[in-house]
Amino acid sequence: MSSESRSSPDANHIAFYLPSLRGGGAERVIVNLANEFAERGYSVDIVLVQARGEYLADVSDRVNIIDLDTRRFFGALPQLVTYLKRERPDVLLSTIDTANIVAICAKRISGVSTRVVIRISNMLSTKEVNGQLKHRLVHRVARYVYPYANAVVAVSDGVADDLLEMTKLAPEQITTIYNPSVTDELLQNRTEPIDHPWFVEDQDIPIVLGVGELSEQKDFQTLIRAFDRVVQDRTARLVILGEGPRRDELEALIEEFDLVDSVSIPGFVDNPYAYMSSSDVFVLSSQWEGCPNVLIEALACNVPVVSTNCPSGPEEILESGEWGSLVDVGDHENMAKSVISTLDQQDPIDTEQYARSRFSVEEVTNEYRNLIEE
Incomplete structure (x- = not known):
């Protein structure tokens, strides 16, 4: 540089x-x-x-x-x-x-x-x-x-x-x-080891993952409420990667639902892709987006996804539910049902090739090149 x-x-x-x-x-x-x-x-x-x-x-x-x-x-x-x-x-x-x-x-x-x-x-x-x-x-x-x-x-x-x-x-x-979210670096980093005990010990316990700023927009409150319903059905764990102004509020909600032993918020991590590829379900709980990178990255890491059908991006990225489940914004009940049904899938769909073909940095850079050289 x-x-x-x-x-x-x-x-x-x-x-x-x-x-x-x-x-x-x-x-x-x-x-x-x-x-x-x-x-x-x-x-x-x-x-x-x-x-x-x-x-x-x-x-x-x-x-x-x-x-x-x-x-x-x-x-x-x-x-x-x-x-x-x-x-x-x-x-x-x-x-x-x-x-x-x-x-x-x-x-x-x-x-x-x-x-x-x-x-x-x-x-x-x-x-x-x-x-x-x-x-x-x-x-x-x-x-x-x-x-x-x-x-x-x-x-x-x-x-x-x-x-x-x-x-x-x-x-x-x-x-x-669309965003150039799929890179060689992502594909390489998703296989790196994870410095979190839940991904090393007790690997038979399914892990639900959320990634993003701890903010109003990302609405992790709804994800925590949905997870509270999930653990009433089965043993599971929730990991939320990110930092932000809503941390105290989220931690208070975790305590309120008595989920301290099954929810972890480790903060910002350099390599979320390893977490994605090792999780059982990725959930995007946002109230609004534009074109959420993390949703595309999760598809590239081949982790099954559940997403709110927020404005805008998820419906287009998931092609109206073809590549993952869509639920209404703020609907923790249906979010929980979708997480449970996703965990129950015997043969999850392969999303990696779809993500690479549509959202790779090479393909998207070609589109920008065509635009700026007009």
């Missing part, structure tokens, strides 16, 4: 812009894309408001890290303008709403010919209802700014439909491209 400036702009120069590389789904997607484009011979920068986050270590040495080193997202605008004037990348691809707005404004202020492609990973309508005031304000600004992008990537058809309703974007401006 390097933060050095080039002496001249490159013909195939792609810059990715986002706040940081903390452990989120959007950040993982950008790292996957940046590494793959660099592997193909493109000149690639990742421009960060702050060069921090768990995924920094996963960035290829062929990718340049540009640290704007500012505390505020919108405060990065002058530095991004300077970067665009100096480096003049052919494409600036941004993700996360604040970064998208800044990217569009920076291009217009700088006057460069760089094409701005923005990636939308969640539904504006859902975030506007559930988000904090500052997030709602950002989305209202986005409605009017997004049409100035050269191209818009929606991570699912559901997100694309929502954009058409919530912004002044025209249908021809939006392209649906």
